[in-house]
Amino acid sequence: MSPGHQSRRPGVPALHRFNGGIHPPVNKSAALSHAIERCVLAPRLILPLAHYRGEMAQAVVKAGDHVRRGQLLAKAGGKLSVNMHAPAAGQISAIREHSFPHASQLPVRSIILDTFNPQPLGPEPKAGGHQRINQEQILAKIEQAGIVGMGGAGFPTAAKLRRALANGVQTLIINAAECEPSISADEALLGEHAEEVCQGIAILQALLKPDVCLIGIEDSKPGAIAALEQACCNRNIKVVVIPTRYPSGGERQLIKILTGREVPSGRTPQDIQILCQNVSTCHAVYQAVVLDQPLLSRIVTVTGGALQRPRNLEVPLGTPISLLLAHCGLPADTHFQLVHGGPLMGFLLDDVDTPITAISNCIMAITAREHQAPAARRACIRCGFCAEACPAGLLPQQLYFAIDQQRHDSVASQGLFDCIECGACDYVCPSNIPLVQYYRAEKALIQDSHRADEQAAYWQQRFEFRQLRVKAGQQKQSQLKIQQEIRAAVARSKAKRAQREKSEPQQQARREK
Amino acid sequence: MPAISSPFLCGARSVAQIMQLVLLACLPALAFSTWFFGIGLLLNLILASLTALLMESLVCLLRARSITFTLSDYSVLVTAMLLSFAIPHGAPWWIPVSGTAFAVLIGKHVYGGLGYNLFNPAMVGYVALLVSFPLEMTAWHIPSAARTAAEQAAPLSLEGMLITLQLSFPFLQDSIGGNMTTGADGFAMATPLIEYKFAAPSAIHRAWMDNTSPFLRTAFARSAETGWEWINLGFFAGGLFLLWQRIISWHIPVAVLGSLGILSWLFYQPGSEAVYGSPYLHLFISATMIGAFFIATDPVTAPASPRARLAYGCLIGIAIYTLRIRGNYLDSVGFAILLGNLFAPGLDRLLPTRVYGKSSKWFPLRRRSTP
Numbered sequence: 058m059s060p061g062h063q064s065r066r067p068g069v070p071a072l073h074r075f076n077g078g079i080h081p082p083v084n085k086s087a088a089l090s091h092a093i094e095r096c097v098l099a100p101r102l103i104l105p106l107a108h109y110r111g112e113m114a115q116a117v118v119k120a121g122d123h124v125r126r127g128q129l130l131a132k133a134g135g136k137l138s139v140n141m142h143a144p145a146a147g148q149i150s151a152i153r154e155h156s157f158p159h160a161s162q163l164p165v166r167s168i169i170l171d172t173f174n175p176q177p178l179g180p181e182p183k184a185g186g187h188q189r190i191n192q193e194q195i196l197a198k199i200e201q202a203g204i205v206g207m208g209g210a211g212f213p214t215a216a217k218l219r220r221a222l223a224n225g226v227q228t229l230i231i232n233a234a235e236c237e238p239s240i241s242a243d244e245a246l247l248g249e250h251a252e253e254v255c256q257g258i259a260i261l262q263a264l265l266k267p268d269v270c271l272i273g274i275e276d277s278k279p280g281a282i283a284a285l286e287q288a289c290c291n292r293n294i295k296v297v298v299i300p301t302r303y304p305s306g307g308e309r310q311l312i313k314i315l316t317g318r319e320v321p322s323g324r325t326p327q328d329i330q331i332l333c334q335n336v337s338t339c340h341a342v343y344q345a346v347v348l349d350q351p352l353l354s355r356i357v358t359v360t361g362g363a364l365q366r367p368r369n370l371e372v373p374l375g376t377p378i379s380l381l382l383a384h385c386g387l388p389a390d391t392h393f394q395l396v397h398g399g400p401l402m403g404f405l406l407d408d409v410d411t412p413i414t415a416i417s418n419c420i421m422a423i424t425a426r427e428h429q430a431p432a433a434r435r436a437c438i439r440c441g442f443c444a445e446a447c448p449a450g451l452l453p454q455q456l457y458f459a460i461d462q463q464r465h466d467s468v469a470s471q472g473l474f475d476c477i478e479c480g481a482c483d484y485v486c487p488s489n490i491p492l493v494q495y496y497r498a499e500k501a502l503i504q505d506s507h508r509a510d511e512q513a514a515y516w517q518q519r520f521e522f523r524q525l526r527v528k529a530g531q532q533k534q535s536q537l538k539i540q541q542e543i544r545a546a547v548a549r550s551k552a553k554r555a556q557r558e559k560s561e562p563q564q565q566a567r568r569e570k
Numbered sequence: 571m572p573a574i575s576s577p578f579l580c581g582a583r584s585v586a587q588i589m590q591l592v593l594l595a596c597l598p599a600l601a602f603s604t605w606f607f608g609i610g611l612l613l614n615l616i617l618a619s620l621t622a623l624l625m626e627s628l629v630c631l632l633r634a635r636s637i638t639f640t641l642s643d644y645s646v647l648v649t650a651m652l653l654s655f656a657i658p659h660g661a662p663w664w665i666p667v668s669g670t671a672f673a674v675l676i677g678k679h680v681y682g683g684l685g686y687n688l689f690n691p692a693m694v695g696y697v698a699l700l701v702s703f704p705l706e707m708t709a710w711h712i713p714s715a716a717r718t719a720a721e722q723a724a725p726l727s728l729e730g731m732l733i734t735l736q737l738s739f740p741f742l743q744d745s746i747g748g749n750m751t752t753g754a755d756g757f758a759m760a761t762p763l764i765e766y767k768f769a770a771p772s773a774i775h776r777a778w779m780d781n782t783s784p785f786l787r788t789a790f791a792r793s794a795e796t797g798w799e800w801i802n803l804g805f806f807a808g809g810l811f812l813l814w815q816r817i818i819s820w821h822i823p824v825a826v827l828g829s830l831g832i833l834s835w836l837f838y839q840p841g842s843e844a845v846y847g848s849p850y851l852h853l854f855i856s857a858t859m860i861g862a863f864f865i866a867t868d869p870v871t872a873p874a875s876p877r878a879r880l881a882y883g884c885l886i887g888i889a890i891y892t893l894r895i896r897g898n899y900l901d902s903v904g905f906a907i908l909l910g911n912l913f914a915p916g917l918d919r920l921l922p923t924r925v926y927g928k929s930s931k932w933f934p935l936r937r938r939s940t941p
Contacts, residue, residue: 076926081581160575238579309926322927394578401577423578435585435643436685441874442582445819449926452875455918472925480577487585488685494575 073317075310077448078302079481081401083277085241087367088360093245095371096384098145098172102375103412104130105157107165109211111137116168122149126176127351130168133203139213140203142351144373147172156411158397160404167412170375192222195264195346202345204352204415208232208306208335209398211416214342220327221265227330229267230315231258231339233274233281234299234306237399240419242356243336244281245369247274251284254336257343258294261334270294272336273311277301303401304479308333310448322475337418357413359385361422363393377410378420387422396421401480435488443482443492449475453482453492460499465506468499476500585684588817589644592864595811596651599804599860603655606797608730610659613738614666618650618657621670629679645684649673652692655860656904657699660737661706669695689911690871693904700899802859809863818867821876825883826862826890827853833891847894858890861903871911878917886910 106114112135118124124143131141147170155167190198200215235243247254262270272289274282276298285296299305299314309320312331320326326333334342337355344350354374360367365386372381378395387393396403397411399419413420443453451472459468473496482492583591603611626646630637650670657666673695681687700707736743812818834852852858866872866886873882886906893902924930 076923079581081579313926319927321929322925324927396576396578398576400579403576403578405574432584433639436683438585438588438645438685438869439872439874440588440869441819441872441879444874444876444923447923450923450928451925452918452923454874455922471922472928475925475927480579483577484579485582487582487588489580489584491575493577497575 071317072297072299073314075305075313075448076450077444077446077481078304078310079446079484080301081238081303081484083301084239084360084400085244085277088239088358088369089241089245089248089280091366091368093249093356093369093371094384096373096376096381098174098176098373099376099380100172100174101150101377102144102147102170102172102373103155103167103377103410104141104144104170104375105155105165105167105412105414106131106141106152107157108138108205108213109159109416111135111139111213113166114138114141116152118149118168120149120151123147124149124170127353130170133200133213137213137216139205139215140201140351141168142203142353143170144353144375145170145172146177156406156408158406158411158414158417162407190346192264195260196222198346198349199342202341202351204338204341204345206335207337207341207355207415207418208308209402209416209418211414214334214338217327217332218261218264220325221332224327225330226265226267226327226332227269228316228332229258229261229265229270230311230326230331230333231270231272231294231336232306232308232311232333233272233278233285233336234311235278236275236301236303236306237401237419238303239360239421240358240399241360242358242369242418244278245358246337246340246356247278247281247284249284250340251281251288253343254339255285255288255292255294256347257339257341258334259292260342260346261332261339262293265332267332271315272296273299273305273315275299275301275305303481304448304477307448307477307479309477322472352415355413355415355417357381357417358419359422360419361393361396362424362427363387363391363422372413372417374414375412377412378406379409381413381420382409382422391422391424393422393424396423401484402478432489434490437488437490440487442485442487446481446485448479448481449477451476457490457492457495460495465499465503469503473499473503583817585643585645589648591815591817592648592812593644593651595808595817596655596805596864598807599655599801602797602800602804603659606800607659608734610661610734610738611654613663613734614654614657614659614661615651617663617666617738618654618670619647621667622646622650622674625671625674626679629675629683633679640683643684646674646678649678649691649695652690652860652865653695656692656696656857658707658709660734661709662740663738665699665703665706669699672698685870687870688915689908690865690868693865693907693911696904697908700904798855802854802856805859805863809859812863812867818863819876819879821879822867822872822883822886823862825880826866826887827858829884829887830858830891833888837895852891852894856894857901857903861886861890861907865903865907866910871914873914873918873921875918875921875923877921877923878914881917881921882910882914885913 106116108114112133114131115134116131118128118130123146124130125146126143128143129140130143130149133139149168150171151169152166153169154164155169156162157165157167196215196218199218204214206212206214206217233243233247235241258270258272270293272285272294274285274296276282282296282298289296297315299311304310305314308326311333312326313319316331318329318331320329320331341352341355345352352374354371356369357372358367358369359381364382365388366384368385370381370384378397395406395409397406397417397420398404400421400423403419403421437454437457439454441454444451447453449472456468456471456473456476459471476496478493478496480493483490486492600611600615623641623646626641627637629635630640653670653673654666657669673691676698677689677691677694678684678687809818809823813820813823830852831849834847834849838848862883866883873879886909889906889909890902893899893905897905899905
């Protein structure tokens, strides 16, 4: 039986279609044609304390401390924050602001770790039996390890799992689609470590006890599919091969493809008893639960026209990007732009020493030739290509008009916040209108004005409360005054009566006389 | 200037490429028209294109825009192409010139240029011409249409070309080869729809009424009647090309042709005196195909959401049929499309796409699936 037949084993559900989508050139073979390589250990690692969601982590070390590999450097600073560990042994040289991979490129507080060379030999990680431990222990291990969603969103995995446990999980979906062009980190991981990923999935199954567990993977990855099917054949995990169409790896799109259901607008998949996890995250779960090893490294695709040897690298977290570029052969004096993430959803970075974080699945050094300056922008001709491409079912051109005309209420009601910023509309626009830039700016604007409204409402409430208080105080005072006056009047009349009663017998006596 | 945020890939055709493909898709119909009716359309096209380029350059000068940048979107040439198909062959030169000038100035640039016009510029120009010069706009001078075989001049013979040239440029009548347009009666060829409407008992009409498909019988006769069918087939082929190239979506042509076809099929009574024309006549022997595939699908003036496109197409189909049967003008595609244009922005709001994860009356979200 061919692998293709195996993928349609009984019990594998029929596939569904999401609206829209595009077929950009895949561009993955350059990095995928080689095995995963280990990146050399950087002399200096940068570990940002900030996360993409939630609060900053709290450093538990200080400058000058010696740390060993895997030692806790910072502990979670809140519910949506995670622990951080030392990816290598070394000495903390400082805790200061450093560039951070975010579209804003704002620096954040980071732990700077000068690594020892050579690394002292630590104990070999050994596989322990996770079957004997209970749900709470699994969760605790995942939480301890500081795992976040490694597909791009960076949401703390333990928090997501707790939420899913509270709601119950019907379908566990493992996202191996990796639909964005140029990125092949997950595919490379599956090609070499499919068994470990499946063990990670099995741990999630044991934890969540879903009715079904599906792995969604695009049909452009035959190697990874074969490896997955081999690893899954004795497990209750179904590998579902889906057509290659960007953005099939978007969480909501993948759920639609695999289950035919849509996540209601403004809700999360957990609300409809579905949980999505990325394959890299599953690998991290395996490492945390089976090997007791926290999240210390990840696989990064390093590619782009400026590089001589595009590769998938296993990189310790905190490694400066410049080291990756050097590893992949960046000729001196090359003019390039640095992109963090893929060509459709990534963002530009200026500082080549920005560190790799848990969500850094791809680093691209693109040349001017590869990324041609888009031809001059024209007026929208309403061709509707954007509506045909939009995976969220929006009318991007109508959104654009509404934003352009500053009809903010209309923008929100047309579903701006259902936009996943996948860039499909931008990709197909014949007039070269940077639609996604408009949506990002408008989202920020609306959120800002909401925040301002909330704040205004808060201050108004406080002001009104104060007015009430003042008024109440005045009333109380005037009441007190009235009461005092009444009391005084009563006292006066009492005194008068007492006087009268005192004088009455005398008068009587006088009359009797 | 490089993009400041993602995406860093661009995979679409440019506006210019889209317009070039539309022009390319017009070529079969252009070829058939020339083969059957002579160089009238080519003369119209040359005049219209030159006027269009000139007028747009003028507007760019007035509005201080880059002329090369604006002209390089090719949209004004598409307007000229579509308009020249609607102008009778052998119309005097000032008809295509004034019509195109009106289309470009009033139909397009008064609104702000490409992308901002509410109405299809070519149809604005056509309707303006039709109401201003009804006589010139309804007389189709075609060399081969002379009723007697002896008088016929082959459309592409030197004589035929000279006749067309002299009709287009009346001042040439004395300078080149003497006046050949005498007996203009003999050259006046009404479109089949005119025949159908005003000369009901004519032979052509009867043939159309009795045979649902005279085309198969007379397809290669190279006569004026089959010429119209070939031109419509040319537009049909061009439309399929545009569909294949994904320049247009299927919604509008299918809705226009479907609604028109169904209506004409419902009301068609073969053999009866109360004739409304057969579906074949409505679909293949009039301006329906160019309207459905090339003009109604003009992106700027059509809606973008698929449901709105279907409604828009049906609206146009119904308007074409009603105006053809009840209207005063010979063909109604131009009016019907302008009418549809009026509703396009509203339809997009009324029938938007369904947003992922949002329930609507027609598309409720699926409840829990059973594992």
